Amino acid sequence: MGSNHKRLIKELVEGKKTAAELQMLLHKPFGDHGSASAEELVVKIMTSFTESLSVLAAEKKNPGDGHEDHQSGAFGEVYQIKPEPSHSHCDDRSSGDSGESRKVQGSKDRRGCYKRRKTSQSWTTISSAIEDGRAWRKYGQKEILNAPYPRAYFRCTRKYDQGCRATKQVQQVQDNPRLYQTTYIGQHTCKSMVPPQMIIGSSDHWESQTVSSESETPNKQNHDFLGSSAIPIVKQEEYKEGTPTPSDLTDNLSSLETNHLWSDFKDDFALCDPAAMCVSTKMGSDNEDVVSNMYLDMDFVVKSIDFDRDFNFDEVEFPKNSL
DNA sequence: AGCATTTGACCCAT
DNA sequence: ATGGGTCAAATGCT
Numbered sequence: 001m002g003s004n005h006k007r008l009i010k011e012l013v014e015g016k017k018t019a020a021e022l023q024m025l026l027h028k029p030f031g032d033h034g035s036a037s038a039e040e041l042v043v044k045i046m047t048s049f050t051e052s053l054s055v056l057a058a059e060k061k062n063p064g065d066g067h068e069d070h071q072s073g074a075f076g077e078v079y080q081i082k083p084e085p086s087h088s089h090c091d092d093r094s095s096g097d098s099g100e101s102r103k104v105q106g107s108k109d110r111r112g113c114y115k116r117r118k119t120s121q122s123w124t125t126i127s128s129a130i131e132d133g134r135a136w137r138k139y140g141q142k143e144i145l146n147a148p149y150p151r152a153y154f155r156c157t158r159k160y161d162q163g164c165r166a167t168k169q170v171q172q173v174q175d176n177p178r179l180y181q182t183t184y185i186g187q188h189t190c191k192s193m194v195p196p197q198m199i200i201g202s203s204d205h206w207e208s209q210t211v212s213s214e215s216e217t218p219n220k221q222n223h224d225f226l227g228s229s230a231i232p233i234v235k236q237e238e239y240k241e242g243t244p245t246p247s248d249l250t251d252n253l254s255s256l257e258t259n260h261l262w263s264d265f266k267d268d269f270a271l272c273d274p275a276a277m278c279v280s281t282k283m284g285s286d287n288e289d290v291v292s293n294m295y296l297d298m299d300f301v302v303k304s305i306d307f308d309r310d311f312n313f314d315e316v317e318f319p320k321n322s323l
Numbered sequence: 324a325g326c327a328t329t330t331g332a333c334c335c336a337t
Numbered sequence: 338a339t340g341g342g343t344c345a346a347a348t349g350c351t
Contacts, residue, residue, distance in 0.1 A: 138328060140343060153342070157327095169342090 011049075018045045042133075122185045130170055130180045134188060148174055158190030165189065 022041040136154035144151050149172035158164040166188040173179040 137326095139345095140341095141329075142341060142343095145340060151341085155343095167342095 015045050015049060121187070122183055124181060124183045126173060126179050126181045128179055130182060132168075132182070132184075134166070136168060144171070147171065149177065156188060156190055158188075162190040 018041050022038060022045065025038055025041065135157040137157045137159075138152055138154050140153040141150050142153070151169050151171040154168045154170065156164040156166040166184065166186045168185065169183045171181050173181050
């Protein structure tokens, strides 16, 4: 745990420094803060989070032995890819949905031809910014039971040309509609990255759509959005299969680990701006839901989440450079 | 015209 | 049976 711990601290310190830098940038957008753009800083921060989490994940998994391979590590463990048996016919509805040329003929019969994902790591962030440096294409929206706001479904725009299977779900936070809870599912396997400038401009559609059609907060969102592009990743996890054994404790772990992490972060961030944040904790009703979250003044909110059971990874391992 | 979004239907998991 | 994730035709936008 020694070297892990060091590495953890190093990552967190680095992240903190970068966050502070970003904060300055946000407060004085036109000042001179060196050459780093907000996006670059965000990427750095995310890398720190990712690395930190991977260290923690590794520790949880192998308490005692500080061995930290998990190379691209990320969120450790459970990375085995389980090829998911069934549905040999219509294969690949999900893995790329077999491209644009899906079943056009007979169109309506989709039986057995798409399988639900539930297969990869997921992690949730909350932020006023819904952009994250990736190009997404919306493919659905649903009203969610007991939720005041609909959930929008996005897939990577590279899904078909590069087979990237990353998806995300975005939903306005009930308590604070100006914030968006984004759940990322699966890893980007594509190469593309939207240039920073594009990022900012390209988010309007969803916002305007959701915001304007869903009452309140007209287009203030855009300001928030432009004002900050915080994309903190705080917690991620994988979908697991079968019965959650006490030993893997993934859910419990998520809260413990996260809370633990938060307290560390809290101290850390407090050094930067003690008044700027609060940490809240609440439990979800059914074993999945918020475990803890943290708000910072720069609309920087992070959050951890839920677990699900099965997995059948077709995903590749979690890249550190997902942004 | 080509691409993105909307939206109801379809399908799967619970 | 129901909620929610995905599909795909219709529609909108550039």
